[in-house]
Amino acid sequence: MTAYALTVDAGARDLRAADHLLHALADRLALPGDTVGCTHLVRDGRPRVVVSLSLPSAPLLDTVRERLAAGEYGAVSAGLPDPSGHAVLYPGASRLTGTLTVAELLERSAIDRVTVLGSPLPPEPDTRMVTRDHVRPQWQGGALVLAATPALGDTLVPFEAPDPTPCCADH
Incomplete structure (x- = not known):
């Protein structure tokens, strides 16, 4: 995992929706093949699945964060929600x-x-x-x-x- 990470909370209710979101983000943002995209279960007062993107560089992280700032895909926060996500996007x-x-x-x-x-x-x-x-x-x-x-x-x-x-x- 990398220090260049962010989390997107689009309020996905299941893993399938979160998987689709990761693939949509990879396509829409033209993410490189060494990006790691994971799903994470959130079990608070509002159970849902959030996604994280771990990117290969700080400049790419800044670019992705700027492109997601409009909120079209949900709330964006810095870092990973936890260290044990399930990888959907990863090299290979x-x-x-x-x-x-x-x-x-x-x-x-x-x-x-x-x-x-x-x-x-x-x-x-x-x-x-x-x-x-x-x-x-x-x-x-x-x-x-x-x-x-x-x-x-x-x-x-x-x-x-x-x-x-x-x-x-x-x-």
Whole structure:
């Protein structure tokens, strides 16, 4: 993560809306590929999802802050809301499609390591990862870590599903 960061609070109520906001900001602001965009859950009196942008330089941070000053995308504040956001935009994210080995996933992206839920050991480098074209690692101790779960055929899938069922969907 970088010292050149800002947070945008557009009042998004779910992760899907926050993901879309990050992609819209990246397109609208023509953000460079080394930008990291994360979602962060806010659990205060008004639960929501805010997004953060970590940028590669102070001049770019100033430019982005100025372009967002109009408030079209919500309130902008300096810094990160917390150190553990889920990365949506990060170097190499667009290259994580289809089925890859763990080694390929790490080589192609800014992800530092993969963990498997329920296992104390990391996966073998040749373990196949079915990305579902939705790979959202989380910052943990300054490293981007992808949590994965075992799947059919001795494969792994990212823990975060691309189309989660909303809580209480049947009510």
